Amino acid sequence: MSDQPILEAKELTKAFGGILALNRVNFHVNEGEVLGIIGPNGSGKTTIVNCITGFIKPTSGKVFFRGKNITGKAAHRIADMGVTRTFQIMRPYYSLPAYKNLVIPLFSPRSKRTGGWRGGGKLGDRNTVGIDILEEIGFERDSRVPYKMAATLPTGYLKRLELARCLALKPEIILCDEVFSGLSMSEIASMVPLIERLQMDGITLIMIEHRLRELFRVADRIMVMNFGEKLTEGTSEEVMADSRVKEAYFGSEEIEEVMTYA
Template sequence: MSGTGPILELRNVSMHFGGIRAVENVSFQVEPGEVVGIIGPNGSGKTTLINCITGFLKPTRGKVLFHGRDITGMPAHKVAQLGITRTFQIMRPYHSLPAYKNLVVPLCSPRARRTGGWRGGGRHGDRDTVALDILEELGFERDSRVPYQAAGTLPTGYLKRLELGRCLALNPEVLICDEVFSGLSASEIASLVPLIRRINEQGLTILMIEHRLRELFQVARRVVALSYGEKITEGPPEEVTAHPKVREAYLGSEEEGC
């Protein structure tokens, strides 16, 4: 799909669980090729918002538009096949499968078969090779045993990259990362930052939920800030972090402040 206008648009999205207003009346747009950060203290509704975009939850109110098409409430597998994919905050690999086989699964999906998978690589090679190519690009040493070991035995740093690989295998247009830096050492994050940049330069639009603001701002040029489910502001990182409501929301938070 192509055309002008936002690739993704949220219009007054709310998600309530009984009396809990996890997301309340959130609107914003994402332009094609952007990297947009979503920040907010624990429990501010970031993951819930992602679940509403990706079809894991049907919003209580509001609309989600992809290339101007209403995808509100569309089931998750259909949203993924349209080209919006996400990593999970709590990673969900196929534990007993070798790491690279975790990518073969999405490579077999209709979207990957239609497009050839990540950058069309599947048109030129078999799926195992394409899976190993993607993992190599993400820092899995091809000649080591790491890509072949059971996913459940991988350390966190590799699991995060595997999550990214699983998403890329689908050849998405939009990649949504839910705290991809969390649980990683400073050096692991430092090696992921250029990787995310490269993925963006190769044409993907990226939404990044992050608590690690310093590292997030190395890739995201625009940020949406949430607090108690509501959007409190959006704009360039330096403006958002200087916003009194954002400072207030982070005050006393155990996570990295602004």
């Protein structure tokens, strides 16, 4: 692990008209780390993801990936460097079967260059590689699920499909925008080991979550946002102990619940 952080945001600011969605946010992620970002609704968590991945341009501030300035680059160029994201509202290709959804990222220049997930992008048959990835991410290979139209899949599978799309690109970082939200308890329970496995594969993760209990299980470090500003940062224990976090967060009930749990 090098001393340089893999991703660094400096004074990141985004204004929508007069509203400051992000106000001078500084943070960094080290290689192989899992950074959790929490905060009440509208605190600018998704805006961070959008600014980093180039889906919106920050008003000011800079984003560095491995020391290289990637601020304001086109979204597909940033994804091409290995900074991938999932969408909070899932964006699969609804008119295609699940495994065909992965043929598209496997066809991308990055997959062709790097070989994609486990070198599969260089193989001729992208359909089979797509199913390999789906099996790894929790689609049952011997069932009909990988062949089903994405439009007919339940939320749990679609969330996995979002992750699978990132994996097909052989990512260095995945920015997960609420992968747990909308899932049942048992679906989340099966998702957590998946996240841990990604971490073991050396993928850096930035996770935006409302499900604090599960997030605290997987995250190395937590950053708390409120009204577009960074409130605090630290391990889950430090963050939970912070009185400002309790104030900012809704009702402070869940925090206490989590504290007793942890």
